[in-house]
Amino acid sequence: MSDPTILLAEQGGIARITLNRPDRLNSFTAAMHEELRAALDKVAGxxxxxVLTGxxxxxxxxxxxxDRAVSPGEAVDLGETVEQSWNPLIRRLASLPQPVIARVNGVAAGAGANIALACDLVIAGRSAKFIQSFANLGLIPDSGGSWHLPRLVGQARALGLALTAEPxxxxxxxxxxxxxKCVDDEALDGEVDALAARLAGLPPLGLAAIKQIVRTTGERTLDQELDLxxxxxxxxxxxEDYREGVAAFLEKRPATYHGR
Incomplete structure (x- = not known):
């Protein structure tokens, strides 16, 4: 049997999902997408x-x-691959109620870079690089890239990254x-672990609400935002979590949250 392309470990409320094709820089196959969907299904509740890493x-x-080999002169429907695999993954990362941390430990290229950008918090080692490599193949930044890039860094930098494919x-x-955040490579694990542990100890309903409202704020006017x-x-x-938080603050003790 072949090794699993996705590794999953869950402890203390923290699920660690590892893309596991290191010999191919964790590039995706159709089977890998299926395994990742199953892993996300398993930990969603x-x-x-x-934490997502490679x-x-x-x-x-x-x-x-x-995995999508193209012979010279042969046409291939890339839109089908995007529709069946990449778009559902990006939508899933955005809609999960849990905070998703991308631990970027090396190169993140093409759709791999845009998977990271679709996560809620990205922490990268100093040796990591982000590459919008699509222009080299005559393509556009898919997997949410053309949406996230200008919103995160502005149009000028987004165009520079997308048109030149420079790392x-x-x-x-x-x-x-x-x-x-960018940290020294040797500090990456400690930084990610500390952040994940902190988030795991906070009120989950509040974190889910923060994620949802910030991710959708562009859809609303100021008046609509204030009402929401x-x-x-x-x-x-x-x-109950809010009442527990207030009580713990007043009693000067650690709070315990249950998502209720």
């Missing part, structure tokens, strides 16, 4: 935080072109606001 020396090199070092990605804020504060203020 139990984990409080999800095995070996890279995060993800995007689509494995060998963007992790420290500059953090400076530009493309990712949350009122409604969400009312809803969250009636939760």
């Amino acid at each position: 139990t984990a409080r935080v999800i 095995a070996g020396r890279g995060f993800c090199a995007g689509q494995d072109l060998n 963007l070092p992790a420290d500059k990605a953090a400076e530009w606001g493309l990712i949350w 804020q009122r409604d969400e504060m009312r809803r969250l203020g009636f939760t």
Whole structure:
């Protein structure tokens, strides 16, 4: 039997999902998409935080072109691959109630870069690079790339990254606001573990609401946003978690949250 292309470990409310094709820089096959869907299904109702990373020396090199081999002169429907595999993955990462942390431990290229950008928080090792490699093949930044890039770094930088396919070092990605943080490679695990543990100990209903409202704010006017804020504060203020948080603060003790 072949090795699993996705590794899953869950402990203390933290689910760690590892893309596991290190010999191919964790590039995706159709089977890998299926395994990742199954892993996300498994932890969707139990984990409080999800950490997504890659095995070996890279995060993800995007689509494995060998899995979608094209002979000279042969046409292939790339839209079908996007519709069946990549679009559902990006939508899933955005809609999960849990915070999703991308631990970028090396190159993140093509759709692999855009998987990272679809996560809620991206922490990268200093040696990592983000590459919008699509222009080299006559393609566009799929997997949410053309949507996330201009919103994160502005049109000028988005066009520069997409048109030139130049690698963007992790420290500059953090400076530009493309990712949350760049740390030394040897500090990456500790930084990600500490962040995941912190998030796992916070009220899950509140974190889910923050994720949803921030990700959808562009759909609303200021008046609509203010009304939604009122409604969400009312809803969250009636939760057991809010009452526990206030009680713990007043009693000067750690709070324990149950997502109720």
